[in-house]
Amino acid sequence: MIETIAKQTGAAFKLNKGDKLKVIDPQGEQVSDMVLFNAEDKREKLSSGKTLDFEETILITKGHHLWSNRSRKMMEILEDTNGRNDFLLAPCSPETFQIMYQNPEYHPSCFENLYTNLAQFGLEPDDVPTAFNIFMNVQFAADGKLTVAPPTSKAGDYVLLEAKMDLIVGLTACSAEQSNNYSFKPIQYEIIKAQN
């Protein structure tokens, strides 16, 4: 069954080892932040640093694994029809909009949408790691300068991932203007249970 995450919101759910998760961009140009925790011991969680180290690239896509802070495989990327994701930048948070965009008003954010949905599993805001930012298009220059470009994802593009351990997953439809070409759209996901 395909679930829909409304624009500027999030979801959290469990995934068993061997289950597959399909994250879909139904309209195109929409980022989805994903964080992972070991369901048996939530101190083990997704690690950008370990993943970039072991995969020897900052462009994580089909054929790569997402690794934990304990150097274990959490997910394998089986398919990636768009092929561009980011694993450098932290989830957008209220402070992102204050510091980078001088916006003092309330603004929805991936960080808030992650920790509020993850609270049902006993997780707290400080537990949220750097997210795997599906469909996010961060460009980097030779001098190290980073820029956020519009996603290259088209309607129907998806990433298919397989759980390598029992997981708690947090997933969003990102709320940052620049990351989503200045329009907020939903994200869809489907859990494909392992045959047993």
Ligand SMILES: [Zn+2]
């Ligand atoms: Zn975001």
